[in-house]
Amino acid sequence: MRILFLGDTVGRSGREAAAAALPDLRAALRIDLAIVNAENASHGFGLAPDMAAALFAAGADVITLGNHAWDRREIIPYIAATPRLLRPLNFPPGTPGQGSTVVSLADGRRALVMNAMGRLFMDPLDCPFRGTQEMLARHRLGTTVHAIVCDFHAEATSEKMAYAHAFDGQMSLVVGTHTHVPTADHQVLPGGTAFQSDAGMCGDYDSVIGMAKEGAGARFWRKMPGERLAPAEGPATVCGLFVETDDASGLARRVEPVRLGGRLSQMMPA
Amino acid sequence: MRILFLGDTVGRSGREAAAAALPDLRAALRIDLAIVNAENASHGFGLAPDMAAALFAAGADVITLGNHAWDRREIIPYIAATPRLLRPLNFPPGTPGQGSTVVSLADGRRALVMNAMGRLFMDPLDCPFRGTQEMLARHRLGTTVHAIVCDFHAEATSEKMAYAHAFDGQMSLVVGTHTHVPTADHQVLPGGTAFQSDAGMCGDYDSVIGMAKEGAGARFWRKMPGERLAPAEGPATVCGLFVETDDASGLARRVEPVRLGGRLSQMMPA
Amino acid sequence: MRILFLGDTVGRSGREAAAAALPDLRAALRIDLAIVNAENASHGFGLAPDMAAALFAAGADVITLGNHAWDRREIIPYIAATPRLLRPLNFPPGTPGQGSTVVSLADGRRALVMNAMGRLFMDPLDCPFRGTQEMLARHRLGTTVHAIVCDFHAEATSEKMAYAHAFDGQMSLVVGTHTHVPTADHQVLPGGTAFQSDAGMCGDYDSVIGMAKEGAGARFWRKMPGERLAPAEGPATVCGLFVETDDASGLARRVEPVRLGGRLSQMMPA
Amino acid sequence: MRILFLGDTVGRSGREAAAAALPDLRAALRIDLAIVNAENASHGFGLAPDMAAALFAAGADVITLGNHAWDRREIIPYIAATPRLLRPLNFPPGTPGQGSTVVSLADGRRALVMNAMGRLFMDPLDCPFRGTQEMLARHRLGTTVHAIVCDFHAEATSEKMAYAHAFDGQMSLVVGTHTHVPTADHQVLPGGTAFQSDAGMCGDYDSVIGMAKEGAGARFWRKMPGERLAPAEGPATVCGLFVETDDASGLARRVEPVRLGGRLSQMMPA
Numbered sequence A, B, C, D: 001m002r003i004l005f006l007g008d009t010v011g012r013s014g015r016e017a018a019a020a021a022l023p024d025l026r027a028a029l030r031i032d033l034a035i036v037n038a039e040n041a042s043h044g045f046g047l048a049p050d051m052a053a054a055l056f057a058a059g060a061d062v063i064t065l066g067n068h069a070w071d072r073r074e075i076i077p078y079i080a081a082t083p084r085l086l087r088p089l090n091f092p093p094g095t096p097g098q099g100s101t102v103v104s105l106a107d108g109r110r111a112l113v114m115n116a117m118g119r120l121f122m123d124p125l126d127c128p129f130r131g132t133q134e135m136l137a138r139h140r141l142g143t144t145v146h147a148i149v150c151d152f153h154a155e156a157t158s159e160k161m162a163y164a165h166a167f168d169g170q171m172s173l174v175v176g177t178h179t180h181v182p183t184a185d186h187q188v189l190p191g192g193t194a195f196q197s198d199a200g201m202c203g204d205y206d207s208v209i210g211m212a213k214e215g216a217g218a219r220f221w222r223k224m225p226g227e228r229l230a231p232a233e234g235p236a237t238v239c240g241l242f243v244e245t246d247d248a249s250g251l252a253r254r255v256e257p258v259r260l261g262g263r264l265s266q267m268m269p270a
């Protein structure tokens, strides 16, 4: 299976660049399954239903979220009616929406997509490790599903690497999100799971994690609330990765970074 | 000026790989100034004087540290006597050692090297932004020194990007350390300062940020103290970056990642 | 039922004072059930089995713990064999020991004693609110047990007050521990549950939360590891509270602070 | 000198109770100097100028603030023009307002009042210990001023106790604020400084630190933003303390808690 993952789309610049890139990337890389994290699509904070619809229309099969999931309140009824929009699975029971979904491709292959959230330097949700373990007890890679992908939304590299090793061999891909910076540590782990600590954002990299640099920077000098943060509006770099899996085992054959447009060095898998 | 920076060397695997790579990199890239972060050289925690001496002997001009600076107590008298071993400049007054040094190259060119530490998700040191500003009031890029480099040791990508933009145009290079994962966001900022959020570690990437994955991973499942952490002992990837500056302005012409050995994708500047 | 609760015993001074006071307090207040938090009994860090045995021998019916539960590793086999030694119930499944116990008094009355831990500014354990709710689904105040007491070990007053209100009317007493300072907010909440944000420590109050003030204070000035912390050795104030409940409803009739010895103002219920 | 300090006034219930109690307390205790923390006066978040004016009119000589200092933006021009309204002294240089003031009593005696903020579990301001030390280098107890009082606004009891011991003998009173719960550890420290870890709030104690308990409690169960928090509106307990100092030395002779109205046990110094 050929899988594309794009990291946190930030503001208008990021979400429009991701939507514009999706059809081309799907075609160029012959993508079977495309996943986009969109927790910052709405002016940096949350996701509005029409923005989700635009990303689905552009070719996203699944949209994932993170700690900003609920910043736009209109998402609550929308997520309840939209199984392919995921929020982290380790929110407490009773939280709207769901943390995983099984996608059936046109050719009949099936993929489990999950979203989980780390706890180090973040809100104390339920344990993401146990929550993932429970999910993997219900789906088995290479048997009930052909691929398993998790967007692990977390701050600390230690928690991300620990998570990936914990499930190495049981998933096709563990990809981190949340830091808004792509990492260069993409690898297939010893057990066959592809991993990259962070996919990076789809957004303007002449910024402070996608937000206009003057306002966002002032917060580190002054300890008073400043002006409202706004997304940077320069050209976005679309950041993510491409994974090719073996359909029999569900494990990864290769993982390659994708970086298109904007200020960062460009990467396109061969 | 041609500058090499290598990120946090972790344990025996990391420090020996860094020491082995330094002479070759110096020669291949015709390096004028080499800097290595070594806060995790000693079994993952701190730096012993003999390890510092080995890195200097291998070709490091300056060694930087971070939150693990004091894990090995023998470093206290050693750092007092070793001006080219730096600890973050924003430790409180009275802290042993120093946070910056001016290196004179054989050809007479001079470079200011600094080490500062972020505060988001970290210990509340003095303000690194004001501390840096004070340092830059005493040295001026392209006038009193030909290059200025800062190892900004921090957890959060937001603080790293805010720091780099704050001093864009006043330094040759701002490079982050501490997360032990190389980022793929190297760029020359609009003002001319080279930047990469994190240099990555020199260590074994089949691990949890350089530590053996079983023990380090268990901490996320169990909430009891486990066995003592030990560094992973597999082959290290030497991670860092190369910057070429303009000697008149002191600003960066280009920045390129360096990744050699071990599991990560290999990068060597042309 | 007449209940005595004593807060975190710190070091030799605190644990000996608590042990000395227990027989007198049991007699003077005609106590039916005595509970002592002992997470700092061993030099400030953890609890050794012989210290637990001494507190049981002095009259403690139940001993509770907190974030320091595992500092002395010998406690692991001991807690497995000692049902009246509790650790917080919201440690992950598989953690040694248990988080609650039912005590049968000589006269046949029964009391459920629980220990739970907060998460704000603390380690992300499982949700203490849901864990408590599950426990209360198995025991019903005034029906299956005559009293229910919880030692809620937490840092933040907001979490402590939220917890007490959440279970107001379902428990006899919610008492906070961990800050090592007695609070003066003892009250019977509207639903009938007695509450005090923190019981205070049994320890020397000429100290930094029970530890010798020079070493513990230096940590706020210097940001380097200092000498090993040691408990303050001056006379302890035994701090806690007394609750009288109605045996039919299990709810509290009154709650009164107890403070004996040492530097703090003395309080002994009439 | 006879000093009254009242803790964080929360919302309408708290600020009106504090304003109503001030004249009576000034008269009954023959108060020379009255200080009120008002960081939560405005619906729980910040302080509006008219509320500050009402507290000054009711008899407050000095008003202190804390982490909520800037929640109401109108305070910025007002604090610049109001020397007796203090914000923590360890905000960075350039912050509006000031962190200390010298009050001259009608009889000519002078008192230095300070406000500082802790950093443990709080925002990383400048070091409050060094900031206080610098302030005390400019004023000397029993020489240039007859009394020195600090409202140390902090979360952690360890930082509060460390702070009080650090300046024991150099101040008349160190009183903590911020937790909104009065502590029962009032004492004159060995060097002569009166201390209480927290003054407690002026607010409704049938609440979660002054806020209506349903909304504030839900945040610990659900990890989604809920309805906007609102202050509890029941009768307030006015909480604080009374200190009598020796005018020659400036040190404390005694410290006594004050608690009036509402749900908590009542305390009025003899």
Ligand SMILES: [Fe+2]
Pocket: A039, A066, A067, A068, A153, A177, A178, A179
């Ligand atoms: Fe996020």
Ligand SMILES: [Fe+2]
Pocket: A008, A039, A040, A066, A178, A179, A180
């Ligand atoms: Fe994000």
Ligand SMILES: [Fe+2]
Pocket: B039, B066, B067, B068, B153, B177, B178
């Ligand atoms: Fe570090």
Ligand SMILES: [Fe+2]
Pocket: B008, B039, B040, B066, B178, B179, B180
């Ligand atoms: Fe490091």
Ligand SMILES: [Fe+2]
Pocket: C039, C066, C067, C068, C153, C177, C178
């Ligand atoms: Fe504790």
Ligand SMILES: [Fe+2]
Pocket: C008, C039, C040, C066, C178, C179, C180
């Ligand atoms: Fe404790």
Ligand SMILES: [Fe+2]
Pocket: D039, D066, D067, D068, D153, D177, D178
């Ligand atoms: Fe506060």
Ligand SMILES: [Fe+2]
Pocket: D008, D039, D040, D066, D178, D179, D180
């Ligand atoms: Fe407050």
